[in-house]
Amino acid sequence: MSKLRVAIPLLAILPLLAACGSRITVQVTEDAAGAEPVNDLEVQFIPFDRDSLFAVIIAGAATPEPEIPADLEQASVDERELRDAWSAAESSWNNVRDSMRSITTELDNLDDRSREYRERFDLFNDLEDRERALDRQRQAAFDEFNEMQLATQQRVDSICIVIDSWEEAAFAGYGEVEDDLLTALGQEVMADTTDAAGVAWAPAAGGPWWVHARVNTAAGELYWNVMIEAALPDTLRLRPGNADLRQGVRQRC
Structure with missing residues (x-):
């Protein structure tokens, strides 16, 4: 898919930059009470809504996304x-x-x-x-x-x-689109790995930011894409309650 086809819709997902913040700290746990921290997990701090970008790309794909019977x-x-x-x-x-x-x-x-x-x-x-x-x-x-x-x-x-074949074709130009978007924002995607307490952080200035992480559990995949402002008074808790639980065939691919 060409960049031209997604250039105009991308304007809708550009966030308005806020005042500079200091850092975003998160803790990831598999349970609601916070007693089961997830360590050695990559957490990404993204200055735009990646899910919205994916939706734009999927809507503009040359062929429809494959359906699961x-x-x-x-x-x-x-x-x-x-x-x-x-x-x-x-x-x-x-x-x-x-x-x-x-x-x-x-x-x-x-x-x-x-x-x-x-x-x-x-x-x-x-x-x-x-x-x-x-x-x-x-x-x-x-x-x-x-x-x-x-x-x-x-x-x-x-x-x-x-599905893999369709995604390879539909998202062929994703890297260039993301680079252009980050350039327009004057930001970059940051990442950190959780420690033994399930804690990760990033020195995120401006905002808003989307905190992205995913964990495979027995019930399915916990998927987080949480939007926050850069400056937070407390640690952002990533729990099953603020995650999407993704199940089914697509999560096995």
Whole structure:
């Protein structure tokens, strides 16, 4: 796609530069409470709305963006639910095994003639029966998930090839468009990597800025594109609550 086709629409996404700020500090966590920081994650600080730019490019592409067949999207949802069921069964099985190991340790330190020993031994036997049942359940859950995954993976791979090919053509001139936009703004894209506390920052003057990051989780991809002014009194918290949760076939490509 030529630059000329997107030059006029790009004017709509140019932000008005504000007064100089100092720095933008963010913290990224996978949970709402902030107890699970994401470390070693790249966070970008972009002086324009990249999503709006993508929308302009997609709208001006020579051919429409490929659509994901509805039945394949549903199969992806079903596959994720089966994976979650397997994960839950695996967790329950591991919990019982941990309890059995703990009781075994206790038994090693008890008199085998004592009442407490007999009680703990009977509990171990009960847990052993439950462990066997849970082992069968987790294996059945895995088999069901694996069967669904094998049935859909070839179709997913095929549609991903189509999507990749379309994106390569549609976004062929993206680098030049972004360079021109940054030149017009007198800014640059900045990036930092989160530390062990999930914190990253950038010395962002002017504004507004869009803070961009993405994290793959068991539920899907957490995608942040948060617009802020340059000067912030507090740390910007990137949580699931202010992220888009992206799921489905496209996120597997």
